[in-house]
């Protein structure tokens with residue numbers, strides 16, 4: 130794998146990492162402060178219980194989004210570690226080279242096309 134290509138992948142991964150951290154920070158803070166609980170019920174906003182159920186659902190959705198973002202951040206961090214180790218672009222399943230187009234679509238890709246297909 131060419132150094133120039135790896136440098137490009139590294140740059141993309143670092144950018145994605147920064148982006149993920151930027152959107153994760155306020156979301157995590159919001160969950161921590163649990164804004165849904167401290168916000169007093171508003172008058173005339175419809176059925177209170179119904180509103181509460183809706184907020185629970187929103188809260189759950191938000192947690193699910195955060196989980197997804199964290200998973201992606203882990204993947205990105207792992208890929209950056211593989212670059213440091215000189216292991217970048219190696220399929221984690223069969224140890225063969227991951228195709229360039231796969232890496233271009235997802236610089237944090239762990240598997241080659243063949244192994245990816247097997248996993249689907």
Ligand SMILES: [Zn+2]
Pocket residue numbers: 220221222223224225240241242243244245
């Ligand atoms: Zn493979």
